[in-house]
Amino acid sequence: MFFGGGGRRSRDPNAPRQGQDLQYTMEIDFEEAIFGKETTIEIPKEETCDTCDGSGAKPGTSVHTCQHCNGTGQLNVEQNTPFGRVVNRRVCHHCQGSGKQVEEKCNTCGGDGKVKTRKKIDIRIPAGVDDGQQIRVTRQGGPGVNGGPSGDLYVVIRVRRHEFFERDGDDILCEMPITFTQAALGDEIEVPTVHGRVKLKVPAGTQTGTHFRLKGKGAPNVHGHGQGDQHILVKVIVPKKLNDKQKELLREFHELSGDESLDEQQDNLFQRMKRAFKG
Numbered sequence: 001m002f003f004g005g006g007g008r009r010s011r012d013p014n015a016p017r018q019g020q021d022l023q024y025t026m027e028i029d030f031e032e033a034i035f036g037k038e039t040t041i042e043i044p045k046e047e048t049c050d051t052c053d054g055s056g057a058k059p060g061t062s063v064h065t066c067q068h069c070n071g072t073g074q075l076n077v078e079q080n081t082p083f084g085r086v087v088n089r090r091v092c093h094h095c096q097g098s099g100k101q102v103e104e105k106c107n108t109c110g111g112d113g114k115v116k117t118r119k120k121i122d123i124r125i126p127a128g129v130d131d132g133q134q135i136r137v138t139r140q141g142g143p144g145v146n147g148g149p150s151g152d153l154y155v156v157i158r159v160r161r162h163e164f165f166e167r168d169g170d171d172i173l174c175e176m177p178i179t180f181t182q183a184a185l186g187d188e189i190e191v192p193t194v195h196g197r198v199k200l201k202v203p204a205g206t207q208t209g210t211h212f213r214l215k216g217k218g219a220p221n222v223h224g225h226g227q228g229d230q231h232i233l234v235k236v237i238v239p240k241k242l243n244d245k246q247k248e249l250l251r252e253f254h255e256l257s258g259d260e261s262l263d264e265q266q267d268n269l270f271q272r273m274k275r276a277f278k279g
């Protein structure tokens, strides 16, 4: 004879057990993730029934040991197999594994000992939190069994996408369009950061794809290790519509700079390409 099946160790059904851990997903804005916030969430929750104090018995009625399992919460089910007689242990369905039976069920919880409620919980979202990170709120999970402690609540943070900004760890990335005249002549431009607008000097001759770093304008590290940067990636925009006057000026510019302008700028890629096409 051997024990097969579920393989669950028989354990004292009356021993205190910690409640289940719960998970809750929360969506927040990009800026809220940077600066953090205090908020209140409402979660569906099972709580110990106040009416019966979790026993499942109608107040004034008695609770006695389950006769079917003798209070162990488990039943041995014998089966004949080609290998002989096998005994499987199953959770006692008469008492749902509690080892106890109530004379009359509690009206509030229907004998479960637990009731479904909604509970408000204050959550502090730390500054610098990132998408997918979890905040653990201790002892706000499912109720403990037989006087055991409650489980924990894990709040999973989902950060909504931003129109301009993108997170890369503690750093923030941002693409910044500039006109081709700004790129050629240089300019001082205003760039958005989560900390407000910042002036940025674009030197004359700036190429598309040039990268600028604004130190300390990123997200604070969620563990308090300093502050990230903001990275600006410049994108030079070539105008799609030109009026006659603009066309005239650009043609004039083209004639003035001629075909030699690329050579003068020592652009190796273009030089190599030109050589390649001349064969």
Ligand SMILES: [Zn+2]
Pocket: 049, 050, 051, 052, 053, 054, 055, 056, 057, 106, 107, 108, 109, 110, 111, 112, 113, 114
């Ligand atoms: Zn109850």
Ligand SMILES: [Zn+2]
Pocket: 066, 067, 068, 069, 070, 071, 073, 074, 092, 093, 094, 095, 096, 097, 099, 100
């Ligand atoms: Zn039982």
